[in-house]
Amino acid sequence: MAARLPSWAWVTGLTAGATAVVVALAVQADHGPRPTAAVARPGASASASPHATLSPKAPSVPALPDRSGEGRRIVYSLAAKRVWLVDATGKATRTFTVWPGTVSPQPGRYSITLRTQSLKGSDGVEIEHVMYFTKVDGVNVAFSNALDGASPPPANGQKLGGIRLHKEDGAALWSFGDQGTRVAVVD
Structure with missing residues (x-):
């Protein structure tokens, strides 16, 4: 006749098995996809459908301004307060x-005349x-x-010609534009 296991052994075995399954599922879930929540934007109107969902839209990137030239260049829009880096094929890369x-500056065609690392x-x-x-x-x-990546302080009546960039954009522009690189300024 076989010896019977005490109840505490059964409970301990089942608890250990359940814990192992939960740990295995947690590890598997940790490597799976993460859900993302849709965020309602201000001014979004409610849908008539009770089952409608909001799907996030990628922010639209402003198109390269018309008549900004051809070929490799830097395009600066005065009204949009925006810069485009344009490759030799005419495609904006950033x-x-x-x-x-x-x-x-007045709208027109210029070129980089001097580069200075810092001052x-x-x-x-x-x-x-x-x-x-x-x-x-x-x-x-x-x-x-x-250098610290901050936006410029108020001008306090000074005449300033600096067009400030975010730090990572400044590094990208520095890598893109050498002395002689064309600059197109548009309205």
Whole structure:
């Protein structure tokens, strides 16, 4: 006759088995896809359907402005406060917003005339990736970014020609534009 197992042994065995299954499922779930929640945007209207769902839309990237030239170039839109880096085929490879200075260049065609790795800007901020392309009323106009990545301080009535970029955009522009690279300024 076989010996009978005490009840505590059965309970211990079942508990250990259940714990192992839960751990295995948790590890498997940790490597699976993550659900994402749709976020309602301000001004979104309610749907008439009780089962409607909001699907997130990718933010639209502003199109390269018309009549901004051809070939490899930097395009700067005064109204959009935006820069596009355009490859030799005419395709925008990157675009980003900027903080313009108080002095703006006229729409037209320019080229990078001088590049300076870093210096103190006319607003007193340490800047880097400085790329000059024109002068307006004695004020140099250049792309740059603050060393600390901050947006520019208020101008307080100063004439400033610095077009400030986010730090990562400044690095991308620096890599893209050498001395002589064309710059198209559009409205």
